[in-house]
Amino acid sequence: MGEFLKVVKYDEALQKIKEHFPAGQVEEIPLLEAFNRVSTEVVLSPEPLPAFDRTTVDGYAVDAEDTFGCSESLPAFLDLKGEVKMGEKADLTLQPGECCWIPTGGMLPEGSNAAVMVEYTEKLGEDTVLIYRPAGPWENIMQKGEDIAEGQEVFPPGKKMRPQDIGLLASLGITSLKVFKPYNIGIISTGDEIIAVGDKPQIGQIRDVNSYALATAVQACGSNPRIYPIVQDQFQVLKKAVTRGLEENDVLLMSGGSSVGIKDVTIDVLLSFPDSELLFHGIAVKPGKPTLAVRIGKKLVIGLPGHPVSALMMYYIVCAPALRFTPAVEIEAFLSMNLPSQAGRDDFVPVKLVYDNGRRIAIPLLGKSGLMSILSLADAYIHIEYEQQGIKQDDMVTAYIF
Amino acid sequence: MGEFLKVVKYDEALQKIKEHFPAGQVEEIPLLEAFNRVSTEVVLSPEPLPAFDRTTVDGYAVDAEDTFGCSESLPAFLDLKGEVKMGEKADLTLQPGECCWIPTGGMLPEGSNAAVMVEYTEKLGEDTVLIYRPAGPWENIMQKGEDIAEGQEVFPPGKKMRPQDIGLLASLGITSLKVFKPYNIGIISTGDEIIAVGDKPQIGQIRDVNSYALATAVQACGSNPRIYPIVQDQFQVLKKAVTRGLEENDVLLMSGGSSVGIKDVTIDVLLSFPDSELLFHGIAVKPGKPTLAVRIGKKLVIGLPGHPVSALMMYYIVCAPALRFTPAVEIEAFLSMNLPSQAGRDDFVPVKLVYDNGRRIAIPLLGKSGLMSILSLADAYIHIEYEQQGIKQDDMVTAYIF
Numbered sequence: 001m002g003e004f005l006k007v008v009k010y011d012e013a014l015q016k017i018k019e020h021f022p023a024g025q026v027e028e029i030p031l032l033e034a035f036n037r038v039s040t041e042v043v044l045s046p047e048p049l050p051a052f053d054r055t056t057v058d059g060y061a062v063d064a065e066d067t068f069g070c071s072e073s074l075p076a077f078l079d080l081k082g083e084v085k086m087g088e089k090a091d092l093t094l095q096p097g098e099c100c101w102i103p104t105g106g107m108l109p110e111g112s113n114a115a116v117m118v119e120y121t122e123k124l125g126e127d128t129v130l131i132y133r134p135a136g137p138w139e140n141i142m143q144k145g146e147d148i149a150e151g152q153e154v155f156p157p158g159k160k161m162r163p164q165d166i167g168l169l170a171s172l173g174i175t176s177l178k179v180f181k182p183y184n185i186g187i188i189s190t191g192d193e194i195i196a197v198g199d200k201p202q203i204g205q206i207r208d209v210n211s212y213a214l215a216t217a218v219q220a221c222g223s224n225p226r227i228y229p230i231v232q233d234q235f236q237v238l239k240k241a242v243t244r245g246l247e248e249n250d251v252l253l254m255s256g257g258s259s260v261g262i263k264d265v266t267i268d269v270l271l272s273f274p275d276s277e278l279l280f281h282g283i284a285v286k287p288g289k290p291t292l293a294v295r296i297g298k299k300l301v302i303g304l305p306g307h308p309v310s311a312l313m314m315y316y317i318v319c320a321p322a323l324r325f326t327p328a329v330e331i332e333a334f335l336s337m338n339l340p341s342q343a344g345r346d347d348f349v350p351v352k353l354v355y356d357n358g359r360r361i362a363i364p365l366l367g368k369s370g371l372m373s374i375l376s377l378a379d380a381y382i383h384i385e386y387e388q389q390g391i392k393q394d395d396m397v398t399a400y401i402f
Numbered sequence: 403m404g405e406f407l408k409v410v411k412y413d414e415a416l417q418k419i420k421e422h423f424p425a426g427q428v429e430e431i432p433l434l435e436a437f438n439r440v441s442t443e444v445v446l447s448p449e450p451l452p453a454f455d456r457t458t459v460d461g462y463a464v465d466a467e468d469t470f471g472c473s474e475s476l477p478a479f480l481d482l483k484g485e486v487k488m489g490e491k492a493d494l495t496l497q498p499g500e501c502c503w504i505p506t507g508g509m510l511p512e513g514s515n516a517a518v519m520v521e522y523t524e525k526l527g528e529d530t531v532l533i534y535r536p537a538g539p540w541e542n543i544m545q546k547g548e549d550i551a552e553g554q555e556v557f558p559p560g561k562k563m564r565p566q567d568i569g570l571l572a573s574l575g576i577t578s579l580k581v582f583k584p585y586n587i588g589i590i591s592t593g594d595e596i597i598a599v600g601d602k603p604q605i606g607q608i609r610d611v612n613s614y615a616l617a618t619a620v621q622a623c624g625s626n627p628r629i630y631p632i633v634q635d636q637f638q639v640l641k642k643a644v645t646r647g648l649e650e651n652d653v654l655l656m657s658g659g660s661s662v663g664i665k666d667v668t669i670d671v672l673l674s675f676p677d678s679e680l681l682f683h684g685i686a687v688k689p690g691k692p693t694l695a696v697r698i699g700k701k702l703v704i705g706l707p708g709h710p711v712s713a714l715m716m717y718y719i720v721c722a723p724a725l726r727f728t729p730a731v732e733i734e735a736f737l738s739m740n741l742p743s744q745a746g747r748d749d750f751v752p753v754k755l756v757y758d759n760g761r762r763i764a765i766p767l768l769g770k771s772g773l774m775s776i777l778s779l780a781d782a783y784i785h786i787e788y789e790q791q792g793i794k795q796d797d798m799v800t801a802y803i804f
Contacts (some may be wrong), residue, residue, distance in 0.1 A: 031599070032629075035618040049774065052605055056772050086595050089605040105595070105709070107606050147773045152583055154775075162804055163622055164777035167615030167710050170599045171774050193488050193507070197433070197572045203454055203491040204509050213569030216437040227434075307507065308569050331733070332757060355734060358798060370458050371549045372451065372573050374555075375566035396760060402564055 007282035009386055010346035013293070014318055016279040017302065020295045021322040022250045025181040031169055034161045036222065037179040038325035043155045045172050048145030053108040057140045060099040060121055060129055061090075063111035067134040075130040080123070084109055099129055099375065108141060114142040148172065160326045180325045183223040186243055186249035187214050190231045190266060191256035191306055209372075210255040217315050218253075221324035239267045246273075246299050253319065256306035266303050270294040284345040284386070288314035302382040309370055316402065317348055329401040331380065332363035338392040350378030351399055362399050378402060409684035411788055412748035415695070415720055418681040419704065422697045423724040424652045427583040433571055436563045438624065439581040440727035445557045447574050450547030455510040459542045460502040462523055463492075463514035463530055469536040476478040482525070486511055501531055510543060517542040550574065562728045580725045588618050588651035590643055592633045592668060593658035593708055611710040611774075612657040619717050620655075623726035640671045648675075648701050649671050657720065658708035662722040668705050672696040686747040686788070690716035711772055718804065719750055720784065731803040733782065735764035742792040752780030753801055780804065 008016070026040045055061065062078060069082035070076035084090040094111030102108070103116055113398040114135035122130040148154060154168065159211040161177070169177065189208045197207045208230055215225035226249060231241045233256075245252045254266060270276060270292065286308040292303040302319055320328070333353055340349045351362040354357060362382060365374045380399035384391055391397060410418070428442045457463065464480060472478035485503035486492040496513030503508070504517055516537035524532040548557060556570065562580070571579065591610045599609045610632055617627035628651060633643045635658075647654045656668060672678060673696065681695040690712040694705040704721055706713040722730065735755055743749045750755060755765040764784060766774045782801035786793055793799060 010407075032614060035621045049604060056770060086593075086606070105608065137629060142770055142772050146770070147775050161618075162779060163615045163619035164714055164780070164804065167619045167714060168774045170609060170614035171710065173599060173602065173609060175600045190477075191488075193490075197575060199573065201453060204488070206507065207572060207575060209569050209572040212434060212572035213565045216563075216568045217565035219437045221575045243795040287515045288603050308573065312566055312569060332760075332762070358734075360734070368458060368544055368548070370544050372566070372570045373549050376564075376570045378566070402566065 006278060006280050007284055008280040009287070010283055010285050010317070011386070013280050013283045013291070014321060017293055017300070017318055019301050020279060020293070022183070022300065023326065024183075026178050027181040028178050030178050031166055031175050031177055034166055034177045034179060035163070037158045037161055037177070038222070039161070040178045040180055041157050042153055043169065043177070044158075044172070045148045045150055045152045045154050046174070047172060048150045049148040049171050050142055050144060050146070053141055053143050053366075055106050055108060055115040055140055056142055057103060057115050057117045058104050059102065059116045059118040059140070060131070061094065061102040061106075061109055061115050062099045062131065062135060063094065063096060063112055064114040064135045064137040064139065066097060066099075067114070067131050068118065070131050070134050072132050072211055075122070075132045076134075077124075078129050078131060080127050080129050082344040089337050099131075113137050113141070120398060128206055132391055138390045158326060165187050180222070183251060183323060184226060184249040185218045185223050185323070186226050186228060186245035186252045187211050187218070188228045188252065188254045189256055190233055190238060190254060192232050194230045194256060194284050196230070209310045210304070210306075213308055213312045214253055214255065214304075214315055217312060217320070218323070221320055223323060233265050235265050235269055238265060239272065242269055242273075243302070246296060246301070250299060251323070252299070252301040253304060253315070254301060255304040255311045267292060267294070270296065270301055270303075273297075283318070285314075285315075285317070286342075286345055286347045288317075291318065307370055309372055309375055312375060313348055313350075313381070315402075317383075330358065331399050331401060332396055333360040333399050335391050335393055335395050335397050336361050336363040337389065339364055339391045340385065341388060343387065343389050346354055347384040348381050349384065350374055352377060353379040353399060362397055375402075407680050408680060409686055409691070410682040412685055412687050412719070413788070415682050415685045415693070416723060419695055419702070419720055420724045422681060422695070422702050424585070424700060424702065426585075426727065428580050429583040430578050430580050433568055433579055436568055436579045436581060437565070439563055439579070440624070441557055441559055441561045441563070442580045442582055443559050444555055445561075445571065445576070445579070447550045447552055447554045447556050448576070449574060450552045451550040451573050451642070452544055452548070454545060455543055455545050457504050457506060457508050457510060457517040457542055458544055459517055459519045459543070459606040460506050461504065461518045461520040463496065463504040463508075463517050464501045464533065464537060464561070465496065465498060465514055466516040466537045466539040466541065468499060469500075469518065469533050472533050472536050472548055474534050476586060477524070477534045479526075480531050480533060482529050482531050486802050501533075515539050515543070558671070560728060565774070582624070585653060585725060586651040587620045588628050588630060588647035588654045589613050589620070589626050590630045590633055590647055590654065590656045591658055592635055592640060592656060594634050596632045596658060598632070607798065612708075612713045613709055615714045616655055616657065616706075616717055619714060619722070620725070623722055625725060635667050637667050637671055640667055641674065642704070644671055644675075648698060648703070652701060653725070654701070655706060655717070656703060657706040657713045669694060669696070670700065672703055672705075675699075685716075685720070687716075687719070688744075688749045690746055693720065709772055711774055711777055714777060715750055715752075715783070718802075719785075733762065733801050733803060734798055735762040735801050736796055737784075737793050737797050737799050738763050738765040740792065740795045741766055743786040743790060745791050747788065748788050749786040750783050751786065752776055752783050754779060755781040755801060764799055777804075
């Protein structure tokens, strides 16, 4: 077949994948199910929070002016006019010189604009309260709309929901939320030498590590992985598997068949589909050059290297940025050593992050690129860009948390 | 009832909760379902990884000695003795002066100890290969057990599984893992003024924000929340609800009924159970003093403040450390301003983290403690300890990520 290499720079590869990645769908879900989900539109407050002026202490509602100048030795004497009950409307109105009991969260009655904590008061008989400390206007009061005003933007689109964010929406009476729908991502491992993880490899065989690592990496991005059976490198078998995978998913991740070897039939299969377009075949990066992307209709197939470490690193650097609904978590750190890099490619280096003597340090985990244990030791990776010939010791780097 | 205040320091409260928290149960699950789960025991490698010496490049397997001294102008001439096939045992043996084709990942044949990348070779006719660059012993080879040795500790207990960790275990043929079983955590909101989130509050009523925020906070800790109907502050009704909640869960989180108010029947109800013990009633912290814990048999009830902001903050500082299976994520930052604190209590202050001019800065989010929007703006919180009278601007603080 007329396959030929189309090697691109990392930036270009990422741009092409983002461009051809299926658009995120929206679904509306109950707020209680929205933990870790990502909003798709601006959330505006339907009402003010709080909905009325309320106290933040147990004590007495007063007109602040009635307490001005009072002290331990010269308390203010106020007439007690009943109480505001929790969970009930404050239907009394205070006149100058009057106060009423009010519990934390209680609604401030007409005629008052502050609350005095019970600790700074003393009740004298049934009808009189002594105030030992002056209150400023609106002291110990949360005013209507002070937390969130009606119509205010509560969250922008793209907000990942934490417990307190869900709590805030619940406070506003919002019980459902529009969020990104998880993608369905098909995962196919190819290769004559690949066997199931539970099987004992004969010499020369390799376990299907990629299905496990990629499936959980898809989960980590908030989408749904579907693992398909391992496929041999034969045109018809592979074509059937890809056909099914495309029907049932938004994006297909294949691994194994993208190295430029004699058994590379993946690209032939992919380009045999109608309306298929080779976006790139090869990325000038370390590790993982043999990575390809083909658009087939409105769907996308990404071919990752067969080696598990390369496959997962390539997933993190080219798939995850398009797939996940919020950016990667970044942290800045000082590089622990000089890190040379070949100009003319982008390098991605796993690092361990440690905190030492007031500085966060990124320690590159070098060693043979194929070591599974290195990725497992790593907290993050750093990116040495195309033009850079390396990074110097003590330079500040951005570490992208795995 | 003979309730009386038993206010403790934060450290003591946390210790008591940890001490009486039901022990974590263990379950064995398929490795594919282990993303974000936490291991409960040492994982030892059942086999070496890789299981045999293999190449990391496409090229020729050689005895390194045969290539010593060769160069572009003076290549080594080696006899080509067939090929190692991917996924097959290398059953040929090389003699001095011989090489064979070997694909990436292929098994190194007897008599060879290095691989030369195809880029540095040239085939001359059918039987001869020119080598233009010398190979060191074990160059481009991953030796048996170099990644993980047989019997080596792969993970300690308490490891949270990321995609690469699952990939590493899959590489070793491990298909299931012992992990902490999620706790069942019951959540009960109490209070006459509490209404369902979807209902429109009458004046004086408050939506049941805590059920939403606490349930998702329990999820964030990897456990299963169960929300129960809102309960009025009446002894018999509350007792029935607590009885059911204790039967169905490991731990019960209640909110609303723990302030020292006239309607506080929670503690009376809790202490009416046989074998119940008040661990504390009140913690010297800001925010959230009115927090209580009662052990009932082998289960634990934690009473959180009614106010959603206090309830969630108290959850983070006293419940989460006992509930979650891995420590909170910490990050160090410089404090943006002087932060005074009253000695004789622990203060927990929400902060926004920003990165500015090479330094990570923690900006305290002050303002009224009852503002829901503040917790939602916050990235983390900092802890001002009991003895501290505050923290100075530019001091280094530890921020605990929400």
